[in-house]
Amino acid sequence: MDRFTRVPIAEQDPKVRATNFDEVCLGYTEEEAMAExxxxxxxxxxxxxxxxxxxxxxxxxxxxxxxxxxxxxxxxLAEYTALPAVCGRVCPQEEQCEQVxxxxxxxxxxxxxxxxxxxxxxAREHDVVVGKTxxxxxxxxxxxxxxxxxxxxxxxxxxxxxxxxxxxxxxEPGGVLVYGIPEFRLPKEKVVKHEIENLKNLGVKIETNxxxxxxxxxxxxxxxxGFEAVFxxxxxxxxxxxxxxxxxxxGVFSANEFLTRNNLMKAFREDYDTPIKVGExxxxxxxGNVAMDAARTALxxxxxxxxxxxxxxxxxxxxxxxxxxxxxxxxxxxxxxxPVEIIGNEDGWVKGIRCQRMELGEPDASGRRRPMPIExxxxxxxxxxxxxxxxxxPNPLIPATTQGLEINNKGCIVTDENGQTSREGVFxxxxxxxxxxxVILAMGAGKQAxxxxxxYIKEKYDK
Amino acid sequence: xxxxxxxxxxxxxxxxMDVLAPRVAxxxxxxQFVIVITDEAGERIPLTICDFxxxxxxxxxxxxxxxxxxxxxxxxxxxDYFRDFVGPLGKPSEYVNEDIEEVKKxxxxxxxxxxxxxxxxxxxxxxxxxxxxxxVIVGAKTKDLVILEDKIKEVAGNLYIATDDGSYGFNGMVxxxxxxxVENQGKEYDYCIAIGPMIMMKxxxxxxxxLGIKTVVSLNPxxxxxxxxxxxxxxxxxxxxxxxCVDGPEFDGHLxxxxxxxxxxxxxxxxxxxxxxxxxAK
Numbered sequence: 001m002d003r004f005t006r007v008p009i010a011e012q013d014p015k016v017r018a019t020n021f022d023e024v025c026l027g028y029t030e031e032e033a034m035a036e037x038x039x040x041x042x043x044x045x046x047x048x049x050x051x052x053x054x055x056x057x058x059x060x061x062x063x064x065x066x067x068x069x070x071x072x073x074x075x076x077l078a079e080y081t082a083l084p085a086v087c088g089r090v091c092p093q094e095e096q097c098e099q100v101x102x103x104x105x106x107x108x109x110x111x112x113x114x115x116x117x118x119x120x121x122x123a124r125e126h127d128v129v130v131g132k133t134x135x136x137x138x139x140x141x142x143x144x145x146x147x148x149x150x151x152x153x154x155x156x157x158x159x160x161x162x163x164x165x166x167x168x169x170x171x172e173p174g175g176v177l178v179y180g181i182p183e184f185r186l187p188k189e190k191v192v193k194h195e196i197e198n199l200k201n202l203g204v205k206i207e208t209n210x211x212x213x214x215x216x217x218x219x220x221x222x223x224x225x226g227f228e229a230v231f232x233x234x235x236x237x238x239x240x241x242x243x244x245x246x247x248x249x250x251g252v253f254s255a256n257e258f259l260t261r262n263n264l265m266k267a268f269r270e271d272y273d274t275p276i277k278v279g280e281x282x283x284x285x286x287x288g289n290v291a292m293d294a295a296r297t298a299l300x301x302x303x304x305x306x307x308x309x310x311x312x313x314x315x316x317x318x319x320x321x322x323x324x325x326x327x328x329x330x331x332x333x334x335x336x337x338x339p340v341e342i343i344g345n346e347d348g349w350v351k352g353i354r355c356q357r358m359e360l361g362e363p364d365a366s367g368r369r370r371p372m373p374i375e376x377x378x379x380x381x382x383x384x385x386x387x388x389x390x391x392x393x394p395n396p397l398i399p400a401t402t403q404g405l406e407i408n409n410k411g412c413i414v415t416d417e418n419g420q421t422s423r424e425g426v427f428x429x430x431x432x433x434x435x436x437x438x439v440i441l442a443m444g445a446g447k448q449a450x451x452x453x454x455x456y457i458k459e460k461y462d463k
Numbered sequence: 464x465x466x467x468x469x470x471x472x473x474x475x476x477x478x479x480m481d482v483l484a485p486r487v488a489x490x491x492x493x494x495q496f497v498i499v500i501t502d503e504a505g506e507r508i509p510l511t512i513c514d515f516x517x518x519x520x521x522x523x524x525x526x527x528x529x530x531x532x533x534x535x536x537x538x539x540x541x542x543d544y545f546r547d548f549v550g551p552l553g554k555p556s557e558y559v560n561e562d563i564e565e566v567k568k569x570x571x572x573x574x575x576x577x578x579x580x581x582x583x584x585x586x587x588x589x590x591x592x593x594x595x596x597x598x599v600i601v602g603a604k605t606k607d608l609v610i611l612e613d614k615i616k617e618v619a620g621n622l623y624i625a626t627d628d629g630s631y632g633f634n635g636m637v638x639x640x641x642x643x644x645v646e647n648q649g650k651e652y653d654y655c656i657a658i659g660p661m662i663m664m665k666x667x668x669x670x671x672x673x674l675g676i677k678t679v680v681s682l683n684p685x686x687x688x689x690x691x692x693x694x695x696x697x698x699x700x701x702x703x704x705x706x707x708c709v710d711g712p713e714f715d716g717h718l719x720x721x722x723x724x725x726x727x728x729x730x731x732x733x734x735x736x737x738x739x740x741x742x743x744a745k
Binding site for chain 2: 214247256257261266273275277347348392395397
């Protein structure tokens with residue numbers, strides 16, 4: 001066995017998986033996981049840990065896997081993360097833990113994500129109960145939003161002995177894990193539900209169907225319901241549109257709508273009531289993970305799909321692994337292309353898009369080369385569905401209904417390094433603070449805020 | 464789970480239900496709506512709040528059985544539970560936050576169409592409780608489908624009924640009745656609030672624009688989450704795209720692009736779920 005080559009992982013055949021919603025990556029077997037884990041050098045300075053937003057002691061859990069102690073590996077993970085089966089699947093490890101793996105300098109980095117996933121899946125399949133909590137300390141904390149930030153914050157506080165209630169606006173907890181990321185990347189019943197059960201086992205209460213700012217306000221939670229601190233992890237769920245003509249035609253959807261119908265409402269299943277509309281030819285506008293998810297979902301619903309992106313493949317913000325998966329499944333890429341108009345028929349349905357070709361100019365503020373339209377390059381192409389995956393921004397409802405909560409010009413909540421907002425006792429983290437980012441960064445913020453809340457409450461109440 | 468504590472048939476195929484949802488009842492204001500999910504496989508159905516009782520912790524909804532989900536819903540009985548009941552959603556009606564003395568100076572006309580009569584009721588009641596008499600027009604296809612007549616009569620200044628077939632009250636559409644009141648009976652109105660089918664609201668808005676009456680309509684586009692995260696409910700109002708679930712559902716009727724809204728409402732006509740698939744309702 002060559003130390004510099006990672007153990008390959010089984011995946012569903014692209015031709016088969018393009019027609020189903022089952023998980024693409026099948027995960028390691030015990031033998032494969034042990035072989036892969038044995039590649040880890042267990043280096044003393046373990047740079048991987050520093051590049052993990054929740055600082056999992058990576059060599060420690062990997063060593064247990066290498067020795068076949070799978071249950072112990074799961075317990076180590078539970079010390080640091082409430083969502084190992086999720087993160088092992090959806091984290092961009094190539095930019096985090098695996099990016100700095102020492103083995104990566106000469107060959108393949110250790111498959112940290114796939115090993116994390118293996119340990120979490122193994123624990124679930126073997127009914128291992130993870131997570132210990134300290135004695136109840138009698139303090140009440142409210143967590144708004146049950147996405148990755150809220151789950152992590154709630155889990156950490158519960159472990160410290162807090163009485164935690166999560167308030168979730170939708171009818172299922174999980175945030176983007178249930179409405180955004182599709183089944184074929186993150187199985188809902190098997191993985192997400194189980195990790196939420198783990199959270200409940202820590203004593204965390206979850207109230208679904210509560211919209212903070214409408215059903216109840218933060219001020220009411222603090223003044224009338226006895227919550228001593230609040231964590232806002234409400235995410236960035238407001239979809240952006242381009243503002244081009246034809247965007248309100250029938251057949252134009254935000255990726256959020258398309259994915260929510262499919263993932264949360266299970267529109268792809270015959271036995272569920274929510275309908276979904278996908279035509280024969282679909283254009284997905286954008287190049288992030290959400291665009292890939294929407295495109296691959298449309299493909300599985302039977303459409304021919306194009307990704308329309310204004311820069312080149314190099315600048316695609318989506319994970320490389322997901323771009324490869326999309327290509328293998330038959331998604332076509334129309335790069336250096338930007339829509340200028342959506343064209344409709346006389347009944348108000350999409351019949352095509354008018355686009356222009358782009359070229360890359362000087363780098364912009366984000367450091368990426370700015371796409372510039374090529375004059376006279378406009379062309380039309382026939383599609384009957386357009387999905388806008390241009391990014392999202394925070395929902396203004398909470399800042400609008402909470403006294404004294406400062407936001408910046410992008411609508412993001414302003415916090416200090418402990419996650420403390422301008423309002424005493426109110427903390428925030430995740431996409432609500434940063435704008436749309438990753439699952440693991442949201443978890444890191446949730447973790448930090450839990451430390452901040454613990455400190456705040458102990459200083460204020462336990463003298 | 465949210466218990467149905469009372470169910471009444473108001474007219475053929477139109478049912479009123481009081482649902483136990485204390486948090487929603489506590490915060491509800493006129494003009495807002497809820498989203499109801501019947502069961503695990505159910506879709507998220509937006510329904511305007513028709514009444515609320517903070518003490519009992521109940522919220523009243525009125526459902527006309529039309530498509531698969533509403534048929535499923537009306538098959539539920541007293542004592543049954545809806546899986547989910549979310550709200551209150553959307554902005555309250557504008558006058559709720561206005562200076563009451565200013566509101567008192569204006570003359571209001573409510574125009575209700577069909578099942579839209581139910582959400583008009585809490586609004587009229589709000590005016591009544593604030594000592595303001597408003598005129599109300601209730602329109603229906605035929606006499607049997609006129610709902611809540613007695614309840615509205617108790618809180619309205621004047622109540623006028625119009626039926627398409629002339630079987631009760633004014634013979635014709637609500638627009639005909641508005642014209643009659645304003646042009647023949649010398650009535651004057653500063654504000655009109657219209658709730659009903661999209662097509663009715665469109666024609667009311669066209670007429671009131673001509674008559675110079677400021678008009679508010681409560682839009683009922685397709686919705687999914689109802690919290691502003693998907694844009695399924697987007698409408699063009701005064702050349703701007705708005706999300707009806709968070710920016711509305713009430714908008715200036717003279718600025719709404721009704722033709723676009725009517726087209727968007729038909730988007731899932733073919734995909735609408737079939738009851739047979741479920742082996743009948745519930």
